[in-house]
Amino acid sequence: MSKASDAILLVDDDAAVRHALKFSLEMEGFDVRLYPTPEALLAEHDLPADGCLVIDYRMPDIDGLELVERLRSRGVTLPVFLISGRVTRSLRARASSLGIEDVLEKPLSDLAASIRPVLDARP
Secondary structure, three states: OOOOOOEEEEEOOOHHHHHHHHHHHHHOOOEEEEEOOHHHHHOOOOOOOOEEEEEEOOOOOOOHHHHHHHHHHOOOOOOEEEEEOOOOHHHHHHHHHOOOOEEEEOOOOOHHHHHHHHHHHOO
C-alpha cells in the first residue's frame, strides 16, 4: 500500500485536465500537488523524497521529456508517468531512455491503477 507521505506532483498546462486528475487521484487517497507549467515545478526547491511525477508531454516552452531531463540532472529520481494525447513508438522509446515508468494516452481512465503498483513496490 502506498504511504500517506507519497505525493503525486502533476504538471499539465491545461487547468481542466489538472483539476480533473487531481480530483480523481485524491478520491484514491493520494496527496496531489499541481503545477501549471514545467517552470513552476523547476522553481520548487523542496520536492518530496517519496511519490511520483505525472507530466504532460506537450506543453509550451518545455516539453515533458525535457522537464524530466532537467529534473534528472538535479538528482530527482521520483518515478515519472508521461501523459499525452497521442502516444507513438518514438515517444515511448524516448521516454524509456529517460527511465520513465510509463507513457499513458489521454483520456486517462484510471491513472491511479498505473501509479499505485509503482509506489507500492518501493521500500
